[in-house]
Amino acid sequence: MNMNDAGTARLLVTCPDKPGIISAVSTFLYNHGANITDFDQHSSDAQGGTFFLRLEFQTPALDCSREALERNFASRVAEPYGMQWRISYANDKKRMAILVSRHDHVLMDLLWRTSRGDLPAVIPMVISNHDDLRGEVERFGIDYHHIPVNADNKDDAEAQALALLEDQVDVIVLARYMQILSPAFVARHPHRIINIHHSFLPAFVGANPYQQAYDRGVKLIGATSHYVTEDLDQGPIIEQNVQRVSHRHSAAELKSLGQDVERQVMLRAVRCHLEDRVIVDGNKTVVFVK
Amino acid sequence: MNMNDAGTARLLVTCPDKPGIISAVSTFLYNHGANITDFDQHSSDAQGGTFFLRLEFQTPALDCSREALERNFASRVAEPYGMQWRISYANDKKRMAILVSRHDHVLMDLLWRTSRGDLPAVIPMVISNHDDLRGEVERFGIDYHHIPVNADNKDDAEAQALALLEDQVDVIVLARYMQILSPAFVARHPHRIINIHHSFLPAFVGANPYQQAYDRGVKLIGATSHYVTEDLDQGPIIEQNVQRVSHRHSAAELKSLGQDVERQVMLRAVRCHLEDRVIVDGNKTVVFVK
Amino acid sequence: MNMNDAGTARLLVTCPDKPGIISAVSTFLYNHGANITDFDQHSSDAQGGTFFLRLEFQTPALDCSREALERNFASRVAEPYGMQWRISYANDKKRMAILVSRHDHVLMDLLWRTSRGDLPAVIPMVISNHDDLRGEVERFGIDYHHIPVNADNKDDAEAQALALLEDQVDVIVLARYMQILSPAFVARHPHRIINIHHSFLPAFVGANPYQQAYDRGVKLIGATSHYVTEDLDQGPIIEQNVQRVSHRHSAAELKSLGQDVERQVMLRAVRCHLEDRVIVDGNKTVVFVK
Amino acid sequence: MNMNDAGTARLLVTCPDKPGIISAVSTFLYNHGANITDFDQHSSDAQGGTFFLRLEFQTPALDCSREALERNFASRVAEPYGMQWRISYANDKKRMAILVSRHDHVLMDLLWRTSRGDLPAVIPMVISNHDDLRGEVERFGIDYHHIPVNADNKDDAEAQALALLEDQVDVIVLARYMQILSPAFVARHPHRIINIHHSFLPAFVGANPYQQAYDRGVKLIGATSHYVTEDLDQGPIIEQNVQRVSHRHSAAELKSLGQDVERQVMLRAVRCHLEDRVIVDGNKTVVFVK
Known part of the structure; x- marks a missing residue:
């Protein structure tokens, strides 16, 4: 077609x-x-x-x-x-905000593909709790908002982000954003926040899943893209994939290999969302794949 | 569902x-x-x-x-x-005849899965140009017809097979049947004969594809299931898959690994056909996969 | 080679x-x-x-x-x-005992492949807590031992099995054996008992992993083969694989699709073990794959 | 490790x-x-x-x-x-020249990964028969040489490229370079020129393989990375991979999906070459994968 x-x-x-x-x-x-x-x-x-x-x-x-x-x-x-x-x-491209911390691999892939028309979206802004990636983002002509987050200003930082996003976006992509969003934030954007988790959920929830995978000696590592809900790592799964590994790979190499899986899984999940292929059904999804 | x-x-x-x-x-x-x-x-x-x-x-x-x-x-x-x-x-199981020569790996998988209800079919007969597999087939309570084929009796042998099949079957599966069917035979069962070819067509048409693959040094071997038409190896493709190989595999090992791919590909193609998921569109197929 | x-x-x-x-x-x-x-x-x-x-x-x-x-x-x-x-x-084929309950899909694949020389093993016996599969096993000329297990005779049943196995086997394959082996049993055969678990461990430990996978809405189901240790589902992983599924598959269909993954994963794990490709390293494995 | x-x-x-x-x-x-x-x-x-x-x-x-x-x-x-x-x-990173025409997908991935240390190489130059990608390349601080090629100056253009490359590079990557190199050029860099072909060779040699794949109705499309020899598309294969497609994909979509496979296959092939994992054996390769 x-x-x-x-x-x-x-x-x-x-x-x-x-x-x-x-x-x-x-x-x-x-x-x-x-x-x-x-x-x-x-x-x-x-x-x-x-x-x-x-x-x-x-x-x-x-x-x-x-x-x-x-x-x-x-x-x-x-x-x-x-x-x-x-x-x-199809002609009304969705407005996609990206939240990111310091890892750039998912972000760069989304920016690059969107800029060349490979992803049907416009990116009105990138928001980060660090200033590291400003240059990479602004080079694409996209606004970069640095909103530092610390133990004391978390509510305020979220309020700033919500104000920026209000009425400006159709979907929010967490491209390895290392802050946990509050239930209030999530409630403002139900089924519109997509996260990438660096394991084949529900295995290895919590911190440092690649080290957990290394310690357990699994033969496959994976990544999972899901809608964000109040319950951390528990939202409806949109897409997953895995990659074969062996005893020759260190925990650091699992992380490096896994980043390619993260990019690929996030890309597929975002594409399905942008093409209106996903319906949320309770805590699961119906994905009408091409 | x-x-x-x-x-x-x-x-x-x-x-x-x-x-x-x-x-x-x-x-x-x-x-x-x-x-x-x-x-x-x-x-x-x-x-x-x-x-x-x-x-x-x-x-x-x-x-x-x-x-x-x-x-x-x-x-x-x-x-x-x-x-x-x-x-x-769905309740009217299709009648599936199997034609086979001496390789039993595809045949056994079809017999075994059908007997346990995993494939929605009944098997009224197996026809072979050799008598080797009679015991394996009759053990399942299925009629086994040995119709030898040689240079002199090819037309007659086909006529015997056609007579056995006439009005008795809905689909004919060539489970590694090493005889080329005549155009007249094929014309009697249009889009009802499914073959498994031991390569990822259109690569390695002709004899001994695993040796060809070995000689070319490919990193993937494959198998292709297609409807049989007048043109050898050219009919509409239903399903394909591949398997990774390396320099450590001999041509004989490629053949052995490939047989598992053949079984898997044939199984998927036959299942799609039995569940009415395939529409032939010229020399291609539309397959409504689950 | x-x-x-x-x-x-x-x-x-x-x-x-x-x-x-x-x-x-x-x-x-x-x-x-x-x-x-x-x-x-x-x-x-x-x-x-x-x-x-x-x-x-x-x-x-x-x-x-x-x-x-x-x-x-x-x-x-x-x-x-x-x-x-x-x-x-290589010429001294390993002696492989199989323990099984009622599911025959893994058992049949091992019997069939061993009988045709595709797996380098001899099978001196099959032991089951049910008598259902006797005919299938004895047809291959293999001894079938029915040792019923219930709440009262568990120790005695294990003792019977251990007596049969003593000095007779090099490896014990649990081809969906639905009884938990005691630490004493495991200690008699360290790193010689191979189990197949019907999920991509460590996800979905415990009962009915396919239903768990269905309820969680995962997009991949899997299977894991591991050596049995004292800790249930925690032994060194030998091999894993996954299969893509969708919202169109019921929990029953996940189970059916998963059984094909189980067979495939178990086959690879057993083959690696029989070809002396696995070294246990603490709670992990080094697998020298071909 | x-x-x-x-x-x-x-x-x-x-x-x-x-x-x-x-x-x-x-x-x-x-x-x-x-x-x-x-x-x-x-x-x-x-x-x-x-x-x-x-x-x-x-x-x-x-x-x-x-x-x-x-x-x-x-x-x-x-x-x-x-x-x-x-x-x-390992510390002496190989010098990798890239030849490219107008498609940027493979080029950008190599530039981006090399710049962040993900590929162990230095890129002394990019040579192109078009000037389109100069900006993208120079942004990474890499020299961009535009050497136009037409029917009349082919020999001269190759001589210019050879002069630039002489003693300056360890490997030459054709990142979708749409000119056929002369035997003389190839002979100057034996087993040091890596090409990406947009099909699972040996299927679909020649022009427009995605259209060929679409017309044939294959269920898998692929890409092949190989060393360049005098015989077009016939050199030793380093790496291949495939992607599943369906009747819902147009020829243009096959091309778009295929570009992701091309990037992935080229990345693996280049990485293996840079890590000295490839030995050429006649017209085949021995690849010691991790």
Whole structure:
């Protein structure tokens, strides 16, 4: 599929499953001149399950404005079926803020790919508790905000960050941000904060997972990308991957190898989020992969 | 999804893409009491492409017989849109014949998995140009037909096999069958013969691919499962996979390692075919993987 | 490498690292007419580390008997360097007992591969706490011992098993044996009992790891093969692997997919053990992979 | 292994196999105060094969200069056994020139990793037949030479490049350089030019392999890194890898996904070369992986 994104819209739906939903959704779109070009649906159970849907439709022949389409969909389809839903447009790139501390490997990959159009996003700002990476970020023409964090100013620092982010971003990526966000911060951006954890969760929670992996003698190391929730390292997993290692690798080498896995996993998770492929289902995710 | 297969049906559709198809299909099913529980659709192009669909629906609340449903679908939906389509029922296990020569590794895996219910098929017969594997096959209570093939009797041998297969099978698996089937044989079972080739096609066509791979010094060996067409090794690819190798492996060891890849690839391809996940699109396949 | 195993011997060495060890070992073998054809050595640290060695040598031109060679090696090389060591011969297949409960997927793969010469072992017996798999095992001409285990006879059952195994086996494979072995049992066979655990340890220890994985929403499931020690699920890991899964898979399907990973991981671990590729290093392993 | 590279040297050896080589090499090193900390050896055949060796030794306690060590090794060990050999020192980073056209994905990864110390190399120059990437390269403080190539000046352009490279580089990386090098150019740098080909060779040689892969409907796309020889796309393969794709990916998307595989494969191949892990064996390679 090599479609022009210009006219592509995406609809995500979650609701209690019952007969007739697909008919209602697709007939509504057809009647408004939308052509569905990709449709992926899943029911969690044949009886009394949850209905999950992601579809793409082409908008050039729409018979009404986007606003009218969404208003009508809300009243005629979404409300009767009790849907949680959203429509987004491939052309409206999501605004992605990045929070980072000192490790630059995930950050650089996101900056580089976004700048060359490989990731469909705009990056309005990078926020860091250190000033180390300012040069690398500003070179891309992106604002860099240094907000130091210490034991005494944590609440204040978070308030500064929240003020910067307010209404400015659609997604927040923690590209190895080494501060724990407060429940209040997380609550402001539910299912919009993506973290990368440097182990194949739920193994090796807590500090220094590569040293833990080395000490345990595992033959695979991994990384996990997940939405941030109040519970540290416990949020819905979006993507994971692993890399084979051996007795010849020191703990330092596991860390170095693992950073490549972190980049790769974070990239996939962010891409899925930006392309509206992820629906959160309790503490799990439905990911409609390409 | 842990559904009871008892009431699950599958609909596969290919047709020229145009607006309204999903609405027509889903509304038809809804009106007959069918609940769609899995729906996977793809258009090859936003303008003038081909529409591919696989969906699963639950039949317990159908308001008519299967025959009536299919008859109505044909006249009211399939014909107006110019569809190629079929409906199958998870409970109606496909009849799978296996053709084999002397290598038993793919055969045994298929027999073993089918016998324990891991593959949804029944095996009415195994046909071989050798008698070596009779005992292994008959132990599973499956008929074994030995049809020797030599330079002089090839046409006759094929005629015998065709006679045995006629109306008895839904799919024919070549589990390392070392005879080339004639175009006439293939034409009797279009897109119903699955072969396993011991290389990652299109590399190493022809004889002894593992020796070729060894001589070329590749770092990955592979296997390819494809539908058989008139053109040897050129049919639509269903599944492929690879395995890492090194300078420490001899050509004989590549062959041994490769046999595990062959089993794995064949298993996935056969499972996809048995679960109606494959649509042939010219010389390629659309595979709706789980 | 496609060598005749007939004359191949293997030497494994662990000792404190210091200069001169390789010179001493290789010169000793050279002086006795042994040709080294594969040599893999690793030091855990350049200063004060541990020396690990696996080498293969060809014995046809040896100038003395095996017994003399080993006696001389012990006194002239091993003792001065404080080595733990062993020499084994590729032609002397290891005797592998299998303990199993009711799941047959790992057992069948081991039986099938051993019977066709794909695994270099002989299987003197299978022991089970159930009688279900007797037919499958006896068909291969292997003794099947049914030793029921319940809350009251656990010590007695273990004693029976130990008596059967005494001096009869080189390695014991737990092919999904659902009983916990006592420390006394384990102590009788140190680093000779191999278990397969149905998760990527250390994640999901304890009961029903596939359900745990399903509930956590992981995107990869895995399996781990390890030597059994007193501490349940904590022994040195030999091999691990994973398989990608999605929201479309039920807990039951994770279990089914996972069984293929279990077979694959167990096969690799057992093969490494049978080919003398594993050295235990504290609670970790050094695995000299091909 | 977390050794200080400061004192680490590496010895690579190829010669006809015969008994006594390891003894001679290791005893020589021991007698000069070198401690071997990693030793990987392979014989291609037990009878009349080729002997390949890579070992690492620590130099702090050497009893002579590097020059004396190498001189003595040449006369006392290498000559009697007919060895091809070289000793290199981890601290002496190799000088790596990069040739590139317009695609920047492989180039940027090499520049970025080298600049942060992740790849043990220095980059004295980048040469390109286009001027597009000058800014990206010069930002790293690296000389950028623009040598346009057209139908009329090909010989002259190569002469310019050869003059720049002469005595200045240890390895030349073609990071998607879209010009075919002449046999004369290649002959000046035997086994020192590394190319990345955008397919899993030997499949899809020639132009536009991603389009070829799309047209054939393969389920895996790949990339291959190899030494450049006179025969286009035929040189010894160093590393390969693949990525799963589906019917949902257009030819353009295969190309985009493939670029990530190209980067990864090239990185591994270059790293192996820089760490002296590759020995060319005719038209194949022996790669002593970590």
